[in-house]
Amino acid sequence: MSTAADIALVPAEHVGGHQRIPAPGAERQALVERWAERHGVDAARRLAEAEDLADAVAAEITPDNTIDTYGKSWRVWTRFCAAAGLPEAEGSRGALVAFVSWMLREGQQNGKGYAPTSASTHLAAAVVGLRERGVTVSGDDQSEARTALEGLAVKLLKTGERRGRGQAVGGDLDGLYAIARACPDTLTGDRDKALVLTGFHYASRSQDPAGLLTGDVTLHPRGLLIDVLTGKTKHSVRTAKIPYSDDPDICPVRAYTAYRTRLAAEHDQGWAAPSAPAFVGIDRWGHITGGMVPDSVTRAITRISTRAGVPVAWTGHSLRIGLASIARRAGRDGIAIADQGGWARHSRSMLGYMQRDDGWDDNAAAGLT
Known part of the structure; x- marks a missing residue:
């Protein structure tokens, strides 16, 4: 008889041409094991299949530009980790605060700092990327990084520095x-x-x-x-x-x-x-x-x-x-x-x-x- 630990997750499927966003492997496996203990192995397998379907539907309805943003932000995160000598698969409080500081200081590929709005987008998307890869990122740690970002952005304003393109010109x-x-x-x-x-x-x-x-x-x-x-x-x-x-x-x-x-x-x-x-x-x-x-x-x-x-x-x-x-x-x-x-x-x-x-x-x- 199979045990909960033997349960394999259903392979990634494609729905409408979009590959599903992978769920955190360790967290999903632990969830399946709990289901097996409560409901039995067969029911746990079917619930796992339903989770994979839910992932596929989420990927299908996620706008392409959102997926592009996730990809770009993850590349920013990996550049930061390489520059700072930090592991990619850790989303600690210190790493996230250092990430936003680095983005404002020198995060762009040309060595210039990002605008605070861009840094905010990359922070949020990087946290999504970490969680998709099975990394636990607490809400408190993410909140502290965002507070640091907002405080640093205010300091930029006080020094007279303005970043970003600003609002587009309106048609007339x-x-x-x-x-x-x-x-x-x-x-x-x-x-x-x-x-x-x-x-x-x-x-x-x-x-x-x-x-x-x-x-x-x-x-x-x-x-x-x-x-x-x-x-x-x-x-x-x-x-x-x-x-x-x-x-x-x-x-x-x-x-x-x-x-x-x-x-x-x-x-x-x-x-x-x-x-x-x-x-x-x-x-x-x-x-x-x-x-x-x-x-x-x-x-x-x-x-x-x-x-x-x-x-x-x-x-x-x-x-x-x-x-x-x-x-x-x-x-x-x-x-x-x-x-x-x-x-x-x-x-x-x-x-x-x-x-x-x-x-x-x-x-x-x-x-x-």
């Missing part, structure tokens, strides 16, 4: 007009114009248009209905309504319709299928390369804004910031803005995007005395 109406005028009369130009104008009107992130299928965009008598599913939060599952603009030069509905009409006329009708990507990649010779991905959307927006002579090049987040800022300036209700952009109502990040022009006209103290 002048920029939209410049972009619309600068788009060439080609399929690529039509795609660029539709990408920016529609993205602005539903406050898109770079991954949003990259994930859209043709069937997600529906023409309505009053405009476009866009089913946006980013997978980031439950608030990202929404149908954004984009009305016709009064000015046809920057109308997102007309721009998208023109782009799709030209795509169907110049290329295979398969690109009009509901399962085809709404926004396609196009090479310099006009050949379609497939659907756009988040990185290509970000590069396209920067390229498009640079071509239009926008003073500060836009990034993949400029459209999102721009919608929040301009809508607020136009007196739109905060809840309506949140619903359009897929933010949680009263979201702190959305409020941060509602930028002031100069702090004088939109000033809480103005006109009080």
